[in-house]
Each structure stands twice: as structure tokens, then as C-alpha cells.
Amino acid sequence: MTIGxxxxxxxxNRGTRGALAAWAVVAALGLAACGSKVKxxxxxxxxxxxxxxxxxxTATPVTPSPTxxxxxxxxxxxxxxxxxxxxxxxxxARVIFFDYDSFxxxxxxxxxxxxxxxxxxxxxxxxIVIEGHTDERGGREYNxxxxxxxxEAVRKxxxxxxxxxxxxxxxxxxxxxxxxxxxxxSAHSRNRRAEIVYR
Amino acid sequence: MPEPTEFQHRSAPSVPSALRRRAVLALGAMPALAxxxxxxxxTGVGLTQLPIAIAAFRGEEAAPQRVSRIVLADxxxxxxxxxxxxxxxxxxxSSRIELATWRERKADALVSGSVTRLxxxxxxxxxxxxxxxxxxxxxxxxxAVGAGELRLVAHRIAxxxxxxxxxxxxxxxxxxxxxxxxxxxxxLWVADSDGESAQSALASPEPIISPAWSAxxxxxxxxxxxxxxxxxYVHEIATGRRRMxxxxxxxxxxxxxxxxxxxxxxxxxxxxxxxIYLMDAAGGEPRRITQTSSIDTExxxxxxxxxxxxxxxxxxxxxxxxxxxxxxNAERVTxxxxxxxxxxxxxxxxxxxxxxxxxxxxxxxxMELANGNVTGVTDTTADESPSFAPNSRLxxxxxxxxxxxxxxxxxxxxxxxxRLAGQSGDIREPDWGPFQR
Numbered sequence: 082m083t084i085g086x087x088x089x090x091x092x093x094n095r096g097t098r099g100a101l102a103a104w105a106v107v108a109a110l111g112l113a114a115c116g117s118k119v120k121x122x123x124x125x126x127x128x129x130x131x132x133x134x135x136x137x138x139t140a141t142p143v144t145p146s147p148t149x150x151x152x153x154x155x156x157x158x159x160x161x162x163x164x165x166x167x168x169x170x171x172x173x174a175r176v177i178f179f180d181y182d183s184f185x186x187x188x189x190x191x192x193x194x195x196x197x198x199x200x201x202x203x204x205x206x207x208x209i210v211i212e213g214h215t216d217e218r219g220g221r222e223y224n225x226x227x228x229x230x231x232x233e234a235v236r237k238x239x240x241x242x243x244x245x246x247x248x249x250x251x252x253x254x255x256x257x258x259x260x261x262x263x264x265x266x267s268a269h270s271r272n273r274r275a276e277i278v279y280r
Numbered sequence: 281m282p283e284p285t286e287f288q289h290r291s292a293p294s295v296p297s298a299l300r301r302r303a304v305l306a307l308g309a310m311p312a313l314a315x316x317x318x319x320x321x322x323t324g325v326g327l328t329q330l331p332i333a334i335a336a337f338r339g340e341e342a343a344p345q346r347v348s349r350i351v352l353a354d355x356x357x358x359x360x361x362x363x364x365x366x367x368x369x370x371x372x373x374s375s376r377i378e379l380a381t382w383r384e385r386k387a388d389a390l391v392s393g394s395v396t397r398l399x400x401x402x403x404x405x406x407x408x409x410x411x412x413x414x415x416x417x418x419x420x421x422x423x424a425v426g427a428g429e430l431r432l433v434a435h436r437i438a439x440x441x442x443x444x445x446x447x448x449x450x451x452x453x454x455x456x457x458x459x460x461x462x463x464x465x466x467x468l469w470v471a472d473s474d475g476e477s478a479q480s481a482l483a484s485p486e487p488i489i490s491p492a493w494s495a496x497x498x499x500x501x502x503x504x505x506x507x508x509x510x511x512x513y514v515h516e517i518a519t520g521r522r523r524m525x526x527x528x529x530x531x532x533x534x535x536x537x538x539x540x541x542x543x544x545x546x547x548x549x550x551x552x553x554x555x556i557y558l559m560d561a562a563g564g565e566p567r568r569i570t571q572t573s574s575i576d577t578e579x580x581x582x583x584x585x586x587x588x589x590x591x592x593x594x595x596x597x598x599x600x601x602x603x604x605x606x607x608x609n610a611e612r613v614t615x616x617x618x619x620x621x622x623x624x625x626x627x628x629x630x631x632x633x634x635x636x637x638x639x640x641x642x643x644x645x646x647m648e649l650a651n652g653n654v655t656g657v658t659d660t661t662a663d664e665s666p667s668f669a670p671n672s673r674l675x676x677x678x679x680x681x682x683x684x685x686x687x688x689x690x691x692x693x694x695x696x697x698x699r700l701a702g703q704s705g706d707i708r709e710p711d712w713g714p715f716q717r
Contacts, residue, residue: 210508210509212508212509218640218642219619219621219637219642220578220621220622220635220642220664220665221489221490221664221665221709222489222490222533222534222547222577222578222591222621222622223575223577223578223591223598223621223622225489225510225531225533225534225547225554225577226531226547226549226554226575226577227575229530229531229549229553229554230553230575233549233552233553250509250529250530251530251549252508252509252510252530252531252549253509253510253530253531253549254505254508254509254510255489255510257487257489257505258487258505278508
């Protein structure tokens with residue numbers, strides 16, 4: 082299933098590029114020699130997920146359009162951290178917020194969880210780390226445990242929708258990675274969160 | 281460091297009890313500015329403090345460290361001594377002492393000494409202790425050390441004086457560990473008990489929390505977020521060699537050493553929720569010893585190794601509990617308020633320190649285990665991470681003062697507090713190391 086339309090951003094290796102070029106040449110020759118009785122193979126363009134060697138993958142599954150090779154190229158930079166928007170389901174937020182002293186998902190998180198569940202089940206191999214956070218108040222170790230409850234709530238919700246355990250790890254960052262350094266309630270509410278990070 | 285030499289030590293009782301009985305009650309709440317480095321805050325009246333004059337050591341102004349000032353700061357931070365101004369007296373360990381002068385200044389004890397540069401570049405440091413009340417020479421010591429060890433010598437002198445005058449073991453030449461955050465850099469430091477002479481054991485772009493000294497002072501366990509999740513390491517301080525001891529699925533944190541150094545208790549979430557496990561300190565398979573569906577965390581061993589105190593919210597909010605060290609039925613220990621965390625136990629087995637939340641304030645409490653009496657010991661509102669000195673007489677903790685993170689020491693009754701000098705930037709997560717030797 083194609084999720085949205087994204088520009089085709091191939092990362093072919095040299096061999097594939099050479100093959101495409103060869104096919105382009107052959108196709109051109111074929112069109113020029115239209116009187117020949119030789120049947121040319123059509124160049125096949127496949128549905129393909131580009132994967133990086135070694136570093137975290139940031140590609141998305143796409144169906145390339147027939148005019149892909151002549152259009153713009155969207156760069157994928159593997160040197161950036163894997164939390165980029167090119168990871169995971171396009172358009173789906175990656176942060177789920179929690180009420181004070183609460184470790185259960187709000188109703189407004191349901192659509193988000195659903196989008197990630199579908200994406201993960203479709204890929205079967207993509208992995209996420211769910212990072213749980215707290216606001217800045219309280220002890221560091223106890224807040225680590227509270228953050229874990231938030232990450233675990235998201236993990237359980239995804240598991241209930243059929244995502245396999247092997248694709249998920251719930252961890253806590255406690256109060257060590259505050260999103261908002263303020264000390265008022267609006268800062269606290271921005272810090273009480275779980276983040277889905279695609280690896 | 282080479283062993284000190286005792287010289288001209290006429291035999292004297294190890295505890296000059298006459299001196300202690302005459303210790304003067306401190307009056308009022310005047311802060312004493314003993315040195316530019318730190319400020320001792322005295323709150324409350326009725327303290328029993330021994331008034332001591334520590335004259336400037338002859339030759340120390342030409343040396344890299346003002347040894348007498350470090351000694352005085354150490355003794356004042358203990359809460360059991362009050363510094364008497366020694367004026368412009370220039371004495372050394374062989375000076376004749378005019379007892380009348382010092383009695384007039386209301387000093388009960390006097391220390392004189394010297395710092396002399398040796399031909400090979402080292403320093404000869406000597407001192408003598410006088411019982412001003414009884415008019416007796418209580419002997420002294422001499423040390424030969426390099427410039428880099430002058431602060432440590434000052435701490436050893438403070439230990440000697442403390443032991444001679446109180447009968448208890450001094451903690452001034454012990455070490456503490458703590459974490460600083462600066463821009464986006466975290467450091468785990470090993471420093472003297474006054475926060476000075478800090479050396480970085482670990483530098484990381486990601487947070488470090490929960491350092492825990494092993495009983496022999498050679499290793500630190502801690503939690504590092506360098507792989508973007510909490511992982512427990514055991515780190516050999518002298519060599520920098522470290523082992524990843526717990527990187528199980530989920531979060532790994534809150535390491536605590538058994539007193540015999542063979543076991544680590546820690547918190548793992550590998551089964552879903554935060555629970556306490558035991559592991560061999562050499563590594564291996566952890567054994568789960570709490571069996572609840574709540575949060576169980578922050579284990580800490582009693583000094584005799586027989587009990588584990590820990591934090592659990594099995595009753596609703598987090599409270600301190602204890603159970604046998606190999607697991608078993610837990611008994612609740614804290615009953616005041618709805619949020620009590622971060623237990624620390626005194627090595628003498630008498631006290632439990634912890635942090636209690638009341639309203640928006642997080643405040644250090646000290647409980648006497650024999651009777652359950654609890655005393656609040658601070659009036660700051662963001663206290664964290666208490667840790668006892670190995671003589672059970674002081675606590676170090678992290679807090680915020682004027683919006684900045686700071687490390688403080690306090691006597692167990694909260695009456696004498698001092699802010700530790702040293703690192704700038706945010707400073708947190710202190711742990712007090714053991715006696716060496």
C-alpha cells in the first residue's frame with residue numbers, strides 16, 4: 082500500500098544505475114529501429130524499498146512514477162539522526178503527550194498510534210524505539226520509571242494492534258531530555274511525552 | 281602518598297576529654313566566611329562546637345595551596361568546630377605558644393605549622409596541635425609531598441585533628457563523585473570531599489546519572505545514556521576501563537553495590553515494568569527479586585548487607601520499603617506524606633535519609649531508624665540524591681540555590697550546611713566514596 086505520494090528518491094548502487102542507463106540506450110535503439118522484428122524487453126521498473134548499508138535506514142516504501150528519472154531528486158542524508166520526518170509514516174506525528182500523573186493514552190492519540198501500527202505491520206522489518214519522558218519535577222530515578230510507563234503504554238497499544246514485539250523497544254529518558262526548559266505548567270505539559278523513533 | 285611521620289609526640293590521651301567538655305556553645309546564626317571558596321551556614325542555636333584557632337602556616341603563602349585555610353574549612357564544614365581568628369600570628373610547629381593570648385581569644389585548641397619547599401621541589405608540611413585549655417602539646421606530624429598533593433595533605437591533617445579532638449574518624453581525605461552538565465557536555469567527576477581537585481572519569485554528549493561507589497573505592501557504577509537509552513556501566517577509576525554490565529531490553533538503572541562488593545542491585549524493565557534485580561558484579565544473568573506490577577526502584581543496601589531498602593509505589597505513591605537482601609516480604613518504612621524517594625543509609629546503621637515531596641517542594645529528610653523520628657533538614661525546594669559520608673556524620677546532596685544547581689553538605693540535624701566549591705555549570709548526582717585504606 083502506498084502511503085501518500087512522495088517523490089521517487091532512489092538510492093541505486095552503481096550497478097543499478099549502469100543497468101538503467103543500459104536499458105535507456107537499448108530502449109532508444111529499439112524505438113529507432115522500429116522496423117526490426119526483434120522484440121525488445123520492456124524495462125521493468127519495480128516497487129522497491131531502498132535501504133542504506135550500515136547506517137539507519139531513512140527510506141520509505143514508494144511506487145515510482147514513470148517520469149521519475151527526469152524529475153527532481155529528493156536527497157536522503159544518512160548522516161542526520163534517524164528521527165527525521167522521512168522515517169516512518171509520512172504525515173504522522175511521532176510524539177504522544179500525557180496528562181499530569183497519567184500513564185494512559187488519551188483518546189486523541191488513537192489515530193496516531195493507528196498510523197504507526199499500520200506502517201510497522203506493512204514493513205514487517207522496521208524497528209522503533211519508544212522513548213518515554215517526564216517533566217522536570219521529582220527524582221531522576223523515579224522519573225526514569227515513570228517515563229518507562231509512558232513508553233510501555235505506547236508499546237502495548239501498538240502490540241494490541243498487531244505490531245510484533247521484535248519491532249519495538251520501550252525505553253525511558255526520564256527527565257534527562259526535556260523538550261522545554263521552562264518551569265511552568267505549559268513547559269511541563271510539553272515534556273510529559275513518549276516519542277516514537279524509527280531506527 | 282607517603283606515610284606521615286610523627287614527631288615529638290608526647291603521650292597524651294587520644295581523646296582530650298577536658299577539651300571537649302569545655303567546648304563553647306555557638307550563639308546566633310552568623311555565617312562564617314572561612315575562605316573565598318565556600319560559605320558555612322550556621323542555623324539554629326545550641327550547637328556544641330569546639331573553638332579552634334588555626335594559625336597561618338609559616339611559608340604557605342609562597343606555596344601553591346594555603347594549607348591552613350583548607351584545614352579550617354574542612355573542620356568547619358563538619359559542624360563540630362568553630363574557627364577562631366588567629367590574627368596576624370605567624371607561628372610554626374616549633375614556636376612557643378603564649379597560652380594566655382589564645383585563652384583570651386577563647387580558643388580551646390590551636391594548630392600551628394609550616395610549609396617548606398625542599399631542594400627537590402617537593403614540600404615539607406608540618407603541624408602541631410595544642411590543647412589550649414590544659415596547656416598541653418598534643419603532638420603533630422610531618423609530610424613530604426609534591427605540589428599536586430598539598431590539598432590532600434591538608435585533608436589528612438584535618439582528619440588527624442578531627443580524630444584527636446572528637447575521637448571519631450575524619451572524612452576529609454575521602455572522595456566524592458558527581459555529574460556536571462555544561463552546554464551539551466556531561467562529565468562524571470571524582471573529587472576531594474570538598475569538591476575540589478576534580479578529575480573527569482567520563483565525558484559524554486549524553487546524560488550520566490546515579491553514580492555509585494564500590495565499597496573499596498576503586499570502581500564507580502553509573503547509568504549512561506550514550507546509546508540513547510539507560511545502560512549501566514561499571515568503571516574502574518584508575519584505568520578508565522569500563523564494562524557494560526546491564527543493557528537488557530528497555531531501561532537499566534539505579535545500580536547499588538552490596539557491601540562485600542560481589543553483587544549489584546539494579547532496576548531493569550526487561551519484563552515490562554521497573555523491578556529490582558540482583559546481578560553478580562562480574563556480570564551475568566540477573567535475578568528478579570521484586571514481584572509486583574508497580575514501580576520498584578532505587579535499591580540501596582543496609583551497611584551490614586542484610587537488607588535492601590528501595591522505593592515502591594505499590595501502595596499508590598512512591599514510598600521507601602525494605603526487604604531481605606535476597607528478596608522476600610517488604611516492609612514499609614516511610615509514612616509521612618505521599619511521595620518519598622531516593623533512600624540513603626548511614627554506614628553506622630542508624631539513619632535513613634530520603635527526599636520527600638510536600639506541595640511543590642522536594643526536601644531532604646533524615647529518619648532515625650531506631651524510633652522512626654523524621655526531621656526535615658533543609659529549606660530549599662529541589663533537593664535530590666542524598667549520600668552519607670562514611671563516618672555517618674554528614675550528608676552530601678544536590679539542590680538548587682538562586683536558580684542554579686549546587687552541591688551541599690549538611691550535618692544530620694540540618695544545622696551546619698556548606699556549599700561545595702569546584703565545578704561551574706549544572707552540578708548534580710553526588711555520591712560519597714568510602715574510607716580509603
